[in-house]
Amino acid sequence: MALILQKFGGTSVATAEKIHAAAAKVIAAKTAGNQVVVVVSAMGHTTDELLDLAKEICSNPPKRELDQLLATGEQVTIALIAMALHAQGHEAISFTGGQIGLLTDNAHSKARIRDIDKKRIQTELDHGKIVIVAGFQGVTESGDVTTLGRGGSNATLVALGAVLGGVCENFTDVDGVFTADPRIVKNARKIDRISYDEMMELSSVGAGVLQTRAVEFAKKYNVPIHVRNAGHDRPGTWIVAETKAMEHVVVAGCALKKDLTRITLKNIPDRPGIVARIFTAVAEHNIVVDDIIQNVMDDNTANISFTVEHGDLADLKPVVDRLIVELGGSATYEKDLAKVSAVGVGMKQAAGVAGTMFSALAQAGINIQNISTSEIRISCTVARQDADRALQAVHAAFGLGN
């Protein structure tokens, strides 16, 4: 008997009607002869509403308590999905992250999964039950509730897929992964199959469909993920291991990251260990940094720049302030930046990809502030106001549209 893991995002469980529709998809998979595990997010805008409630009470709520609060969103959904399945005559049992021993580290609001105890799930599956698991949440060893960060339900899905061994179906409100965000690029095209590495790069540079971490996990344990629309039965995008055929596609897709801020630490001592000191301090606060640039000055000092997402700034500023006290120098902040990226495994073999991208931006009159690359990605930092036009230009330059 095969195991299918289905995940329903917040918009797919936003109302009682949609919960019944999701339950119908679960039942279809079950009656087709599969064991089924379902991972769900909080209903609709619940998480945002809980965040607003928290902000109304405390401007800077402790992260442990925020996790305790937010985890209720998914707990509501799992119970309701189980009830919907029961109403349609199927036995189901719901579990919070803690109830299936989904252990994480202590990094509240951005916790990483360490382990899942599959015994209870396996027992219930073997008894013929459909198992419903709350996404996005886990517990620390001392039993404190953690959350896995935005999109963390996908991490839950893939981790369960890895532990239990099965195919993951990620139901969402879009038809799959697109060559660019269709809200910005009108002729963006749905991708049928994409490699883990491409998906990871696209996620890390702004494609909203799947968290980078979830894809990383899927790659590590070779868990195939089918991203599809909960609103119909047509196939979506399969995220799978790289195949030879994929290398013929130079650029698979483009993505945009808006709302970046660049921090520059000026005139700090240019001696070994300083850079490590800075980024260790930042990493301790679970802030992801990007596009690090170091310039050495004539006076034996250095300038170090890096970008972060605007949302991390409140956490970052006190860290930077302490570093300035410790190291000397000063800090400046440039807000309103964006980053456009092109991704494809075919880049490894193809020449001239960077040139095509830079030309496209130049012809659109967009100034490139910074460039960063990986083996299968090229990214350019641009002004926030040019962001949408930059994505459109790059998408067109690589002929990705329909």
Added chain:
Amino acid sequence: MALILQKFGGTSVATAEKIHAAAAKVIAAKTAGNQVVVVVSAMGHTTDELLDLAKEICSNPPKRELDQLLATGEQVTIALIAMALHAQGHEAISFTGGQIGLLTDNAHSKARIRDIDKKRIQTELDHGKIVIVAGFQGVTESGDVTTLGRGGSNATLVALGAVLGGVCENFTDVDGVFTADPRIVKNARKIDRISYDEMMELSSVGAGVLQTRAVEFAKKYNVPIHVRNAGHDRPGTWIVAETKAMEHVVVAGCALKKDLTRITLKNIPDRPGIVARIFTAVAEHNIVVDDIIQNVMDDNTANISFTVEHGDLADLKPVVDRLIVELGGSATYEKDLAKVSAVGVGMKQAAGVAGTMFSALAQAGINIQNISTSEIRISCTVARQDADRALQAVHAAFGLGN
């Protein structure tokens, strides 16, 4: 350092503003030099809203899943109270029932507390933190979430008071325990001190302030409870061990239970063990029965009547149907009954109390359908339509008003 346990009911934490007001009371107790444990209910009508959501999805939701759902209500409040305390500069930490090892039996929706692991709470108190605990909920040994029934937050409060040793302050939206429901009896009076036994009898016959089970627990471990209004600082009602002085009060208070249904099993075999068979079957479904009457007929059969709360009828009917199949006979249901009661420890010594009560009802033209008594209580079953007038008549007859 003394320990104070404060409990805030749903209306006292219904809005962000009220949560801050509750936090202010917590801080006052803390800054007066006490260790403070806070037990909270779900905000306002959250529990009812969650029930409505469940009913929208499933007409008869599994109780395990209903508990999984309802427990989120208190989890939201504990996080918000901790945030409010943090916003006002005080360290606090919140715990669900499961996180403090509040173990219960498996009776979902009406679970009984078996044990509390006080280690984690004590550690946090010793570190100077205010500890916030979700009322109304616990977990089974296998980690399934349970709820303790309506008013279960009081059971949590008292159980914590017993385990940790301290004084309980039960903040609510009324000024204390009254000689009768002031919404029905205009000149009802606030009681300053009442014994555990009186409070238990009053609760069991309809006084809504405290669950019988909570008071039973308080008596067993001699935990004093101060029921008071969250809206001001005036003293409320102390629920304490019986004193000599209390015996001079013949009737301490009256109460009313509306919406009762009487079930009569007719012509069932009159042989040993039958009554036990019936009430064991009913008890297995955690339905509380009351006022059992057995009449033996001429034909070696018996009629057995008992009353239940109207809300238990959906659970009870299938049980009764199975009993009829098993034992023979038939079942009838009389709805729209009510019960008025007078309670007082002084009844043990005083004569004529029952006569006073029956005369008062007779003078009001109210027919008594059934009488039941304990050492400190007299109850009369009347028609639902006479309920309010019956309470007013009995309250006046014992001169309980202001």
